[in-house]
Amino acid sequence: xxxxxxxxxxxxxxxxxxxxxxxxxxxxxxxxxxxxxxxxxxxxxxxxxxxxxxxxxxxxxxxxxxxxxxxxxxxxxxxxxxxxxxxxxxxxxxxxxxxxxxxxxxxxxxxxxxxxxxxxxxxxxxxxxxxxxxxxxxxxxxxxxxxxxxxxxxxxxxxxxxxxxxxxxxxxxxxxxxxxxxxxxxxxxxxxxxxxxxxxxxxxxxxxxxxxxxxxxxxxxxxxxxxxxxxxxxxxxxxxxxxxxxxxxxxxxxxxxxxxxxxxxxxxx
Numbered sequence: 163x164x165x166x167x168x169x170x171x172x173x174x175x176x177x178x179x180x181x182x183x184x185x186x187x188x189x190x191x192x193x194x195x196x197x198x199x200x201x202x203x204x205x206x207x208x209x210x211x212x213x214x215x216x217x218x219x220x221x222x223x224x225x226x227x228x229x230x231x232x233x234x235x236x237x238x239x240x241x242x243x244x245x246x247x248x249x250x251x252x253x254x255x256x257x258x259x260x261x262x263x264x265x266x267x268x269x270x271x272x273x274x275x276x277x278x279x280x281x282x283x284x285x286x287x288x289x290x291x292x293x294x295x296x297x298x299x300x301x302x303x304x305x306x307x308x309x310x311x312x313x314x315x316x317x318x319x320x321x322x323x324x325x326x327x328x329x330x331x332x333x334x335x336x337x338x339x340x341x342x343x344x345x346x347x348x349x350x351x352x353x354x355x356x357x358x359x360x361x362x363x364x365x366x367x368x369x370x371x372x373x374x375x376x377x378x379x380x381x382x383x384x385x386x387x388x389x390x391x392x393x394x395x396x397x398x399x400x401x402x403x404x405x406x407x408x409x410x411x412x413x414x415x416x417x418x419x420x421x422x423x424x425x426x427x428x429x430x431x
Contacts, residue, residue, distance in 0.1 A: 188218030188234060204249030212241040222288060224301060224348040232353040233285045240282045247275035271374040273386075276367065283361035285354035290404045291342035293349065302349040303340040303405050305356070313339045319362040319413060320398045334401075335359065335411030342405070361401065366418065367392050372426070384428040394421040 192214035199207045216234035223230060250272045252259070259270075293301030315336050339357060343349040372386025399417030402409040 186218065186220035186229075188216065188220055190214060190216045190234075204251060205246070206248075207244065207246035209244045210242070214239060214241070221353045223353075224295075230353055233355050235284060235354060237285055237354075238282045240280070242278070242280040244278040245276075247273060249273050271376075273372050273374070274370070275372075276369045278368075279364065279366045281364040283363045286359040286361055286401060287352070287354040287356055287403060289340055289351050289356050290406075291340065291349060292406050293343055293347075294345040295348060301343050301347070302351050302353070303356075304343045304347075304349045305351060306339055306341045309336075309339045311336070313357040313359065315411075319401075320396055331412075333411035334413075337405055337410050340405045361399065362397050362413075362417070364397055364418070365395055366390075367395075381429075381431045384430060385426070387423060387425050390422045391419060392421060396420075 192212050194210065194212050196208070196210040198209075199205060214237075216237040217231055218234045219229050219231050221232050221235050252270050252272070287302075289303040291301065291303035295301050313336055314334060316332050316334050319334055340351070368388070368390050369392045370386060370388045372384055375383040375385065377383065395418070396416055397418040398413035398415070400415040401413050402411065404410060
């Protein structure tokens with residue numbers, strides 16, 4: 163038996179696994195605000211905002227012997243959601259009712275509604291590198307002590323060439339801000355958000371417009387159109403964080419759906 167094996171606390175076992183170990187913790191703190199308008203003069207809305215911070219030791223560790231408290235992978239300091247619906251004030255029984263019955267019928271009965279959502283991007287990381295820590299865990303990149311200047315380069319995410327002959331040819335993080343750690347060291351960047359780097363923020367606007375056609379007292383048709391991501395905003399994702407990769411700092415996918423428009427026809431009775 164090798165001498166190193168005899169020095170183990172339980173040399174008769176090749177390995178010991180802690181399958182259900184209680185080895186992590188997380189916490190979440192938030193300020194939540196909500197504003198609601200009940201249906202008044204055809205208008206109703208609900209606005210809510212959350213300011214929060216999520217921390218934990220469950221976002222990955224360099225070693226089983228190193229517990230690190232970092233930003234959570236789900237940390238999003240700012241979250242905003244708004245829903246609103248408005249019955250346009252035109253037509254019979256509304257504030258503006260044209261004397262012409264045909265005009266009143268055409269412009270009356272319309273409703274406009276929408277959902278607006280915004281969220282801060284989640285932390286980016288971990289930043290990986292070449293390392294030599296045999297049988298002792300893994301390592302992350304280190305900060306380059308000689309680096310100065312902006313870490314984010316080439317403008318906003320996706321503002322460069324992302325559709326060229328070679329997809330994602332523009333990097334958005336300066337690789338010289340990082341270095342691989344020395345042998346037998348774990349690197350000194352945190353698990354998440356080195357240099358405060360985050361994934362792109364999320365913004366989405368959905369809009370719906372519909373028209374009610376009252377056929378008889380208990381029968382009506384509803385016609386309308388819905389537009390999801392009406393402004394066709396692109397949110398890039400899968401940003402490479404391996405400093406040894408040629409694709410470092412480049413997004414390789416779209417994290418949201420493109421604009422979708424659908425028409426609807428519904429019978430209510």
